[in-house]
Amino acid sequence: MAWKIFSRKKNTGYEENVKAAREAGGGELLPAQDTRAAIEELSQVVKNDPEAVEIYLALGNLYRSQGEIERAIQIRNSLIVRPGLDRKFKARALFELGRDFRRGGFLDRAEKAFEDASSSGYDSAPIQSEMARLAAERGGYEKAADAYGKLGLPLPQANNLVRLAKEYFSEGKESQAHRSLRHAIRAYPGAIEAWLEQLIQAYKAGNTRRLGDILKDALSKVAPELRFVLLEGLVQEMNRAEKSISQPLADHTEWERAAPDKDVATVVASTLEGQEPDVLLLYYGAVFFLRVGKREEAKDWLEKALVLQPGFWLARLELFELSKVDQTLTPFFKEQLDFFMGHARNVRRFYCRRCGLKRDQIFFNCPRCRSWHSIAYRTDFSQ
Structure with missing residues (x-):
């Protein structure tokens, strides 16, 4: 468990404990239960050794990762006003205070804290990065x-x-x-x-x-591995247009x-045909064909996608849907099938390769771990 890496004895592996605390405090990905336990353990360490500033800072980071911004801010402020605190620790506490304020939405206070950290001699690169992020959020x-x-x-x-x-x-x-x-x-x-x-x-x-x-x-x-985003984004935009136009009182x-969808499908399919075989490009080519009612062309592209990756669940789902017209189904069975097909299509198809976050809309910066261009497609249902 995460909290067992911390020792209560400063004279045994103290530097290793400080390093472990710093790494745990900086992360955003600890499960909630483990993070809570680590917070409790760190609190005991700090209580036994109030001068362990590194661990105290890590404790604040853990509070921030849990969304307990007020407690994180209290920890920073208690360090900043501590008499005789080393200048480098004060600068770091101010920097972390700025991150706390930004996380809490107090952008003006965050900017002031970063400016104070800079005046206290904190490394300029991370401050500039935080200021850039503040500018974007504003x-x-x-x-x-x-x-x-x-x-x-x-x-x-x-x-x-x-x-x-x-x-x-x-x-x-x-x-x-x-x-x-x-x-x-x-x-x-x-x-x-x-x-x-x-x-x-x-x-x-x-x-x-x-x-x-x-x-x-x-x-x-x-x-x-990111090319599917181009096609998914275009499909979503076409869906927005279709939905807006279908509403009589909406601004068109x-x-x-x-x-027209037909022209878009034609040019997209023509462009994709010139690419090396790729399971997602073939799948999206089929999606565009289906938009304009070209069922046989869509079926052909879906079958090619399954040759490349037999376990691609969504391609199999669409092929199954296309085959329904050739089957004799009772009204009850058809109703149940439509129900499950509708739910299957609503499964979150995208995930973050870094932290595993699942979404049904494309993203460029992961909402959870903040990694860039980490989006992936769930071609395997177990992903």
């Missing part, structure tokens, strides 16, 4: 992108440039938006969010030729020039 995407660029972190730089582009699009500033997207791709050529936004804008403009060109370029630049302005 909607200052241009400032955040610039900060991440200076830190040599092109992926979050590109992500914030895409968010800036979306803001420009919403304000009708299309030239600035497209410029921001191009800048994002120059900063990080594998930025799936930037390529996806370009695809969406081409779709909304009704420019299927450009959509095909962008998709072809994107498939060559994006990491192979956004979709007035959107490309």
